[in-house]
Amino acid sequence: MALMPKRVKHRKDQRGRIRGNATRGNTVVFGEFGLQSMQPGHVKATTIEACRIAASQYIRASGGKLYIRIFPDKPVTARPLETRMGKGKGEPDHWVAVVKPGTVLFEIAGANKEAARDCFNRVAHKLPVKVRLVERTPGT
Template sequence: MALMPRRVKHRKHQRGRIKGNANRGNTVAYGDFGLQALEPGYVTARTIEAGRIAINQYIRGEGKLYIRIFPHKPVTARPLETRMGKGKGDPDHWVAVVKPGTVMFEVLGVSKEAARDCFARVSYKLPIKVRLVERRPVI
């Protein structure tokens, strides 16, 4: 089952623009290694689920996965072969708005090489460029 909000204030959103870099959620907070976005984009709920499955298959219970993004934004679509007009379409799927610098996934309890291989698998499934980041030491 794909991720989606339980209830929303408004059923349909306008598209908007993704401006600037992420100033929240841009550091590794829960795990040891994270997957950070390098460009803006929309990540669908299906893509997040595909990434979750790929990471869980790789770490096999020896580590822990944290998903730091959630699809809050509805994307609408018109039925195929429908004439213009007659209003906006119904919600089709849900997306997470990702700004450059957002940490999307984190893993805990795995080595750096394992995290690199794991996130390399996930990066093929994502529509944006990403990189591996480490937790900064607390001083």
């Protein structure tokens, strides 16, 4: 089942713009390796779930642990197909996570660099943004 918030203050959000780089959530904290975005975008809840399944299938054998660092908390609305203009804003269709450049999307603990690279390579093909592999800096 795709991720979504239990409750929200407002049912319909405005689209907004993604400006600047990520200042929070831009370092590897929980694991040894992370998948960091290099461009802004919206990542759907179904995409996050597909990435989780692909990564967990790969790291299950090595005994590693996957951490998901993003959560889809922004509703995206859509109008039904073949509907005339007007009559207000559409109903919430799906949920997205807003991703800025520098945001760490996923992390892996308990795996070597080659396994992390192979795992994140499978995940990167499913994502709508360009990503890169980052390592945890010593001392953090």
